Amino acid sequence: MNIKHIRNATLVVEYANKKFLIDPMLAEKGTYPPFPNSPRQDEKNPLVSLPTSVDDIINGIDAVILTHLHLDHFDEAAKEVLPKDIKVFVQNEEDEEEVKNAGFQNIEVLTEDTIFEGIGLVKTKGEHGRGEILKLAGLVCGVVFKHSSEKTLYVAGDTVWYDGVQEEISKHNPEIIVVNGGNNQFFEGGSLVMGKADIYEVYKAASNAQIVVVHMEAVNHWGLSREDLHTFIQDKDMSSRIEVPEDGEEYIF
Numbered sequence: 001m002n003i004k005h006i007r008n009a010t011l012v013v014e015y016a017n018k019k020f021l022i023d024p025m026l027a028e029k030g031t032y033p034p035f036p037n038s039p040r041q042d043e044k045n046p047l048v049s050l051p052t053s054v055d056d057i058i059n060g061i062d063a064v065i066l067t068h069l070h071l072d073h074f075d076e077a078a079k080e081v082l083p084k085d086i087k088v089f090v091q092n093e094e095d096e097e098e099v100k101n102a103g104f105q106n107i108e109v110l111t112e113d114t115i116f117e118g119i120g121l122v123k124t125k126g127e128h129g130r131g132e133i134l135k136l137a138g139l140v141c142g143v144v145f146k147h148s149s150e151k152t153l154y155v156a157g158d159t160v161w162y163d164g165v166q167e168e169i170s171k172h173n174p175e176i177i178v179v180n181g182g183n184n185q186f187f188e189g190g191s192l193v194m195g196k197a198d199i200y201e202v203y204k205a206a207s208n209a210q211i212v213v214v215h216m217e218a219v220n221h222w223g224l225s226r227e228d229l230h231t232f233i234q235d236k237d238m239s240s241r242i243e244v245p246e247d248g249e250e251y252i253f
Contacts (some may be wrong), residue, residue: 001150001176004250006057007050008072008218009158009180016147018062022155023073025218026054028090032071036222037186043218045072051248054081063087063116063231065125067157068140069095073217089114090122091141110143120146124168126159130222133189144172151175151253158215160191161198169205176253177206180215183224195224196232203238210253211242218247 002014009023030044040047050057054077064086066074079102088107090096094109108114110123122144128137142157154174159165169177179202183195193215194202202211216226226244233242243251 001145001153002250003153003178003212003253005212005214005245005247006052007046007048007247009067009215010057010073011155011178011214012057012143013153013155015145015153016117016150016187018061018117018119020063020065021058021061021082021158022065022143023067024057024064024078024082025072025075026050026057027075027077031077032075033218035186037188039187039223040220043199043220048218048247049221051246058082061086063089065089065110065121065143066095066099067091067142067155068128068138069098070138070158073158074099074226086212089116089143089208091123091139094139110141117222118147120144122146122172124154124156124172125164126157127162128158129180129192130160130162130190133186133192136189142168143147144168144174146172146221153253154178154209156180156194156202158193160194161201165202166205169202169209170219173208174206175209176212177202177209178212178214179231181224182216182218182222184215184219185223186221191223192221192231196229199229199242200232200236200238203236203242209241212251213244216244
């Protein structure tokens with residue numbers, strides 16, 4: 001497989017000869033206002049430019065996977081540029097309706113036994129924060145990719161570490177895990193995605209997996225920098241199994 005980190009949570013995954021676009025935020029730098037009640041109110045989103053052209057990102061895509069529909073995972077630019085007949089996978093019927101209203105025609109709700117072109121796509125649990133903030137953050141999912149010719153890939157999505165992530169790792173034993181690790185948060189409510197301690201728990205739980213940390217430094221409410229995460233990884237002697245890609249960086253597994 002080839003995993004290319006685009007920006008924020010946006011990935012292009014080539015897996016078993018199919019090309020997936022995950023959580024596309026494709027707008028130019030500074031297109032949207034900052035998320036409210038959070039740091040960097042003087043900076044518009046996205047905070048950084050795409051590392052390559054939109055045409056290059058969407059070229060040859062076989063399917064799109066939307067773990068949820070927040071702006072930094074499925075934005076207006078993505079709605080405009082993606083072909084309306086492209087295959088789109090969503091987490092539930094509510095998201096299906098919203099994506100349909102955006103003009104897309106070939107939408108499927110992920111389940112635990114979805115098959116696409118011979119590739120198993122397993123919807124996984126996720127919690128977009130802890131406690132009261134979950135009511136505001138809403139429902140999310142991740143996805144596990146399975147195929148006899150590839151290693152098992154777990155894209156965790158916008159989730160913190162909790163027993164549901166532990167269950168998915170124990171159940172699927174993924175060899176590659178992508179986590180959203182920017183510790184994004186508002187002024188109140190705590191982490192919305194993984195921070196350093198969460199990533200450490202994933203590292204301990206998946207002792208044979210390579211971990212790729214994305215969703216960093218791209219929207220105004222980020223709370224963990226790549227630099228600080230690199231320092232933490234070195235302090236914990238985890239560098240052999242954790243990658244923190246720059247935008248545009250890719251890996252072959």
